[in-house]
Amino acid sequence: NRLEELPAALGDCAALVDLNLSANRLTTLPHRLGRLARLRTLGLGANRLRVLPDTLGGLHALRTLQLGENRLAALPAQLAECVALEDLGLAQNRLDDVPHELGLLPALRSLVLAAGRFEALPASLGDLARLERLELSGGKLFELPPTLGSLTALRSLRAADCRLASLPAGLSHLTALTSLRLDGNRLHALPHDLGGMCALGELWAGGNMLSSLPTGIGGCAALSTLGLPSNR
Template sequence: MKVSMVPPAQVRINEALETHATSLDLTLLGLREVPDSLADLTALTDLRLDGNQLTSLPDWLGNLATLTRLSVSSNRLTELPDSLRNLTALTELQLGHNRIIDLPDWLGDLPALAELRLFGNKLTDLPNSLGNLGSLANLYLHDNAFTTLPVTLSRLTSLAYLCLSNNRLAILPAWLGSLTSLTCLALDRNRLTALPDSLRSLTNLTTLWLEDNAFTEVPDPVRDLTGLTALYLEGNPLTGLPDWLGNLTALAHLGLSDIGLTTLPDSLGNLTALTMLWLSNNHLTVLPDSLRNLTALTDLYLDGNPLTELPDWLESGAPAPAPLRYRR
């Protein structure tokens, strides 16, 4: 029996050449360099090289001018070749989990870019040119080392999803409130003690992650974000909850675990759209009767509290029309 000695990557490239494929997946093949034969696939629109051992990218990659998606996450890249500036058709660029310290200015010259993933690198700053990416809708910056953000990002008015989780941000810039297209904002695992008042302008926001910061109270700008459907506050040293939290009546998910709560405001009973409520690892001894109004609730987490008994309406499975799951 003849055993083929052709590397798996070359097999896929050969197949793509024969079929005139526009998409090529070379993920998780242990590649230490990009095969030169890939340069012949000039009609590619989607190229995935994730999960290999690449330390650099070849200059000729910039000749694949039809690429709309380039994904090289989870490699060992420290920089990008200047030739990639020629990929002006790119709508998605994934560079997550590499070893990049600095980004080139030309990154802001990719006019069609709608999604940029830079998470899990060693970035402390961003080029001002990123503010030129007028089509950018999704920007992933989590798991880096940012302490500040360039003011030019305020021009990203099409941005809908911004992930800043697990950085070193202690203060947020006021201009963040100018990103009024935002629907999801992730600020968890930073060093924040307050939010700028300008965030009240983010009226399209539906999801806000604030876990594991240093808030001692629920930031007041949140009270005006009445379109929120998900709010996560876990792991902050809160001294209590404001009554106005009950005015966020669109909330479906509310995370309040690990924040030192001893009581809950009756106003939580106004959140009748809630389906999931996390209250684990607090100091609650009783639950307010107002929670029986949460008739949409399907998941309730109470573990890690010194509750000695549960109210009858909870023990009986009410108020949920479907069986209510909870952890005691």
């Protein structure tokens, strides 16, 4: 639709559970939206949002929040108060930094930060004990924090088409990881202890600067797909 604003009274719809406002022309949200105590799903993707109200932290039942394809340059710290949040989509925004508060979301299972402007990630992301999916592709990332090795529930890590020249130690601790995409970076080597990823089923690392593979890759007993085209 072509919605450019929402009435404040929308925050009085106390029974609202699912609110989809994607693909409109919204630039702001009413503060009273934070009163929707039963809201579980909020879709705001493909709008023109530049800021979010602090009151979103009051959405304690919220499980899915989609904010991709907006113009957000920052996130309110109060977002960490959405303690039930499981799925957070922030792709294609204007975030120069990823706030450390994202690491305080105890229920988070999926975090999409693709096509971002940030060059690093906060160490606090390593505290997301339930995280299963982390999407970072298409951004300006130069490095990954060593704390990512603490994400023992992680099943999918996508960091393709970034600017990574190396990988942190400890990634071998990701024993639940089944899919790893690293293609289109500047990697000269893969972790020597890659074999510790015993559940890894697919590994893509094409378009890098790899001249050899670690012998530890033999420990990846579940590996069924290996993509290494266009290396040097």
